[in-house]
Amino acid sequence: MAENRWLATGNFFTSYRAEQRIFLTNIDRLVFTCFLLLLFVWPLVFEVSNKYMLVIDTILIAIVAVYGLNLLTGFAGLISIGHAAFVGVGAYTLATFARILGSDHVLLTHYWPLMILLAGGVGAVIGAIVGLPSLRLKHLYLVIATLSFQMIFQWTINFSRFYDQGQTIAIGRVFWFAGKVTRKQHYFFWYYVILLVVVVLGFAVRNLLRSKHGRCLVAVRDNDRAADAMGIHPGFTKVYAFALSGFFAGVAGALHAYLWRGVGFESFTLHHSISYLAMAIVGGLGTLVGSFFGPVAILMLELQVENIAEFVGHYFTAIGDVATAFRPLSFGLVIVLFLMFEPRGIANWWRITRTYFKLWPFRY
Amino acid sequence: MKNKQVTFMLVGLSFLLMLGFSAQALAGETYPIALSLAITGPTSDVGSPYSKGVEDYCKYVNDEKLLGDDKLECFIRDDGYKTEVTKRNFEDFLDEKIVFYLNYSTGSTMAMRKDFDEEKIPTLPASFHAGNLVDSTYVFLPISSYSSQAVGLAEYVAANHKGSGKPKVALFLHPSAFGRAPRDDVKKAIAAGLNIDLVEIVEHGKDLDNTAMLQRFKSKGVQYVISQTVQPPVATMLKGAQSLGMIAKTYGEAGKITFLGCHYAGGPDLIGLAGSAAENYYWTTSYKLMTAPGPGTDAQLALAKRYGRDEKVAQSQNYTNGIMVVQVAVEAMRRAKTKGKKVTRASLYEEMLAMNGYNAFYPLTTVGPVTFSKTDREGVDTLQLYVAKDGVFHELGLPFASEYVKKIK
Numbered sequence: 084m085a086e087n088r089w090l091a092t093g094n095f096f097t098s099y100r101a102e103q104r105i106f107l108t109n110i111d112r113l114v115f116t117c118f119l120l121l122l123f124v125w126p127l128v129f130e131v132s133n134k135y136m137l138v139i140d141t142i143l144i145a146i147v148a149v150y151g152l153n154l155l156t157g158f159a160g161l162i163s164i165g166h167a168a169f170v171g172v173g174a175y176t177l178a179t180f181a182r183i184l185g186s187d188h189v190l191l192t193h194y195w196p197l198m199i200l201l202a203g204g205v206g207a208v209i210g211a212i213v214g215l216p217s218l219r220l221k222h223l224y225l226v227i228a229t230l231s232f233q234m235i236f237q238w239t240i241n242f243s244r245f246y247d248q249g250q251t252i253a254i255g256r257v258f259w260f261a262g263k264v265t266r267k268q269h270y271f272f273w274y275y276v277i278l279l280v281v282v283v284l285g286f287a288v289r290n291l292l293r294s295k296h297g298r299c300l301v302a303v304r305d306n307d308r309a310a311d312a313m314g315i316h317p318g319f320t321k322v323y324a325f326a327l328s329g330f331f332a333g334v335a336g337a338l339h340a341y342l343w344r345g346v347g348f349e350s351f352t353l354h355h356s357i358s359y360l361a362m363a364i365v366g367g368l369g370t371l372v373g374s375f376f377g378p379v380a381i382l383m384l385e386l387q388v389e390n391i392a393e394f395v396g397h398y399f400t401a402i403g404d405v406a407t408a409f410r411p412l413s414f415g416l417v418i419v420l421f422l423m424f425e426p427r428g429i430a431n432w433w434r435i436t437r438t439y440f441k442l443w444p445f446r447y
Numbered sequence: 448m449k450n451k452q453v454t455f456m457l458v459g460l461s462f463l464l465m466l467g468f469s470a471q472a473l474a475g476e477t478y479p480i481a482l483s484l485a486i487t488g489p490t491s492d493v494g495s496p497y498s499k500g501v502e503d504y505c506k507y508v509n510d511e512k513l514l515g516d517d518k519l520e521c522f523i524r525d526d527g528y529k530t531e532v533t534k535r536n537f538e539d540f541l542d543e544k545i546v547f548y549l550n551y552s553t554g555s556t557m558a559m560r561k562d563f564d565e566e567k568i569p570t571l572p573a574s575f576h577a578g579n580l581v582d583s584t585y586v587f588l589p590i591s592s593y594s595s596q597a598v599g600l601a602e603y604v605a606a607n608h609k610g611s612g613k614p615k616v617a618l619f620l621h622p623s624a625f626g627r628a629p630r631d632d633v634k635k636a637i638a639a640g641l642n643i644d645l646v647e648i649v650e651h652g653k654d655l656d657n658t659a660m661l662q663r664f665k666s667k668g669v670q671y672v673i674s675q676t677v678q679p680p681v682a683t684m685l686k687g688a689q690s691l692g693m694i695a696k697t698y699g700e701a702g703k704i705t706f707l708g709c710h711y712a713g714g715p716d717l718i719g720l721a722g723s724a725a726e727n728y729y730w731t732t733s734y735k736l737m738t739a740p741g742p743g744t745d746a747q748l749a750l751a752k753r754y755g756r757d758e759k760v761a762q763s764q765n766y767t768n769g770i771m772v773v774q775v776a777v778e779a780m781r782r783a784k785t786k787g788k789k790v791t792r793a794s795l796y797e798e799m800l801a802m803n804g805y806n807a808f809y810p811l812t813t814v815g816p817v818t819f820s821k822t823d824r825e826g827v828d829t830l831q832l833y834v835a836k837d838g839v840f841h842e843l844g845l846p847f848a849s850e851y852v853k854k855i856k
Contacts, residue, residue: 133538141531241622250624251530251558266565345558347530389532392487393525409487410527 092442103293105286108441122278126271136270137342138386143277144338145378149362150288151331156360157369158292159324160304161217165229166359168236169329171351172209173202173336175240178252178346182245187255195257195341199280202337203330210329217321233353240348249348254340273342280334288371291327300324301369361418367430376429381417388413475516478790480505480776481523481540484551484573488527490677493711494551496760497573498523500769501549503754508777514784519777530555534562541566546792547776553579553625560586569779569796571772575710576628580824587799587819589772590733590827591849596709597629597675598636599830599849600731604671604707605642609699613644617669619684621676622650629675629709636851643671651680657687664704665693674708681712682720689724696727698834705729714764718838728835729843733813733827734767738839743811767812774810775817775826778802814846 088109096102106112126136152166163169177198180191191198216228241249257264257272264272291297299320302310307317340346358381366377392409425431482501485494505521508514522540526532533555540548548563550556553574560583563570570586572579577592591599601616608614618633620626630648637645646667649660661684664672674681685706688694695703706728708717713730715737721728735743747770751761760766779798780790788794799819802808807816815829829846 132542134535134542137535137538248624248627250554253561266562343531343534343558344561347554347558349530349554389525389527392527395487 092445105289105293119282123275126274133270136274138382140270140273140277140342142378142382143274143281144335144342145359145362145382146281146375147277147284147338148332148335148359149366149374149378150284151328151335152359152363153366153368153371153374154288154291154300154331155324155328156363157367157373158297158304159300159321161214161321161324162222162226162360163229163325163328164226164353164356164360165213165231165233165236166328166332167351167353167355168233169206169210169213169332170336170339170355170359171236171240171348172329173206173333174340174346174351175246175336176202176205176333177254177337177340178246181252181254181346182247186253191257192255192263193258199334199337199341202340203334206333206336207326207330210332211322211326213329214322214325217325218318230353233356237348237352240351246348251345251347253345256344257341269344270342273338277338277342280338284331284334285371285374288374292371296323358414361414364418365421365428367428367433370428370430372433373428373430376433380429381414384413384417385410475514475518476790477518477520478514478547478780479520479522479540479543479545480547480549480773481536481543481545482521482549482551483524483526483533483536483540483555484549485528486523486525488529490528490552490711492679492716493573493677493765494525494528496763496765497551497769499754499756499760500766500771501773502769503750503756504770504773504777506754507750508773513777514780517780517784517790519773519780521773526551526555528552530558534559537562546790547571547779547795549772549776550574553628554623556586557624566792567796568792569776569799571775573768573772574625576625577632577825578624578628585796587775587824588826589768589775589817590710590813590825591830592825592852593625593628593675593709594632595825595828595849595852596731596830597633597673598641598852598855599847600673600707600709600729600832601633601636601641601643602849602851603729603832603847604673604705607698608670610670610701613642614670614699615646615668616643616671616673617647617649617664617667618645619672619674619676619681620648620650621680622652625711626650626676632852632855633673635855639851639854641851651676651684654680655683657684658691660684661688661691661693661704665691669704670699672704672706674706674712676708677711678714678717678720681706681708682717682724685717685721685724685728694724694727698727698729707731710734710764713833713840715762715840716759716765718835718840719759723838725835726837730833730835730840731830732764732833733815733830733846734764734771735812735814735831736764736833736840736842737762739842741811743813747812771810771812774812775799775802775808778808778810782806 091108148170155161155163184190213232217225220228240246299315302315303317303320311317362377362381365380367373388410421428484498485491486498501521502523505519508519522543524536526536537559548568548570550570550572553576556572556574556579563585564583568585571589575588575590575592577594579586579588604614604616618630620630637643646669688704693704695705699705708730710732713728718725735741737744747767748761779795782798783790783794800821803818803820807818809816813827814831815827817826818828819826829848831846832843833840834843
């Protein structure tokens, strides 16, 4: 019996090729296409304030960064708490050009797609270098190595005169076919650019995971000795995972620099690294969809906690310190609760929901 | 008959519409202004009273009809001292069609200078960093810059040093753009002939013990420490110095250290934090203190009482600071209205630049007039030196202006 590509209620793969499909059913493809269309069309239909466009753009950038972290930590099993520093490397690549050539130099304003790629490339190189200790270190020791990189990055920027000691280095407005992107168009323009990057890189990750280059990450994560026995070079794979992660982080950093029209040290601190890790955990480590859910959940939570903290801080002055503590408290609590009760993250809820609809009206 | 009824109804409707429009016209206009600052998070000890000052004076303007029938609408948001949140708040405020913006931190002011210029919105930050004025046209500093304050203190040290040779000075700075703001200008002033020996520049961390640093100061013969930071680290340093017996009992006492500080590194709250260790602490600001009675300070206490603020807020110089920035904004609005101009960003900007000479603004909450022009966007140019005695800051001498800052500009 030929398989029904529309109403498959289970896994009826007859070949490895079938199992490696990007979309398992036509319904999946249809839903994804509709969703993508919706993402591209809604800003043209609804009027959204700049504030919320900024929030949405920030979430999309975080998704790009979490792609990288998920590849490194989720798929390759290498924990990193220096991811914000990798994002910073991308952003400071642009800042370096801005300091040397000026913030409005044609390279930054007209050749921005190339600059974004270049930032990704620099991120990859630095990622590979930072990944070298992973040849000798594992688990907590590797965490300390990535933490060291975070600290070195912070120290370098904070004490470097060239980088204005972490003060914001301005990046000029970009140009595209219709001329200079004005302040009014800024957030919408970058929404489409970042969305495009998210979609392209999302497909890239999905495809990577279908290939031997992606599967080797999982193999090394699950058992590096077994992977070695099968002909995979564990050391190279680990360094490659760091480089890959650095590339995504670098791209995210460049997008961040363009969106915020400047690069400042305070966007790439240890706190941000832990945020990225929280996004990956809450979203679901080792899943592609987790890279979407995590940033949305954490950044929306942050927004809500900010509102509560503001309310408390403003109207209950005497407990202002409690309001200050709300953010780290809520943040830590969410991570702990997810680790305890849903270690597979929101991606698992998504899997359960999908399975329900796939089987509906049957229960199993 | 039916036609008559329709005509009557139409006339009635027109009358009601006219009444509605005229009532709207009589109700006056509303001018939205906004403030984003740290009510929680780092520096919230400054931000909290500052926001109360802004809030209370806005209420006062409306309650006392200082703008006639027109009203001031004030949006205040917490940004937790994060530039990203400040920017988000600013975008939100722009949707509210604000005509004047009050910013807070040095980092966010520096990061958003281009936004202020693009929006052509006059902005008064709580940061007095001279760098805020570089590459920007719409940022105004309420009072003398940190550079003027630190260099002014250094000049005082040079002029009043009792021992022989150059006075040995150390700078104690916040590890941020805010703290580093006056560092280079102090160096420039020394290069321009200011007679002090800058022995060390320290960027403090979150240490709860400064013994090592203070012992190092002692070994290097430091006689004066000028602080440009917030109050808690200064309080920690002073307590450490007190326990080591290093604090000078009189200005410039030999073998001891005299501590001095800029605006945010002092004030009544410092005495609350450091207790007796704050005795003989020299502090400069352009604001009048509650301990120096006068019409401005009386009005501030009355304002705090009117809106139910506690004693701590009422006495805080940061409450004064918040009041003063709204005073300046309202004065610009009042002047624009008097000249028959519509209150817009452009007219307020014009009025701000015209605030000089005979048109200088005297808010009474400061030790000198607020003056702005195209070439000078630092508000109050004079500083007052205060010294802590018996748990209270007292005025010391007359208001002064830094001479070397003019030379190095």
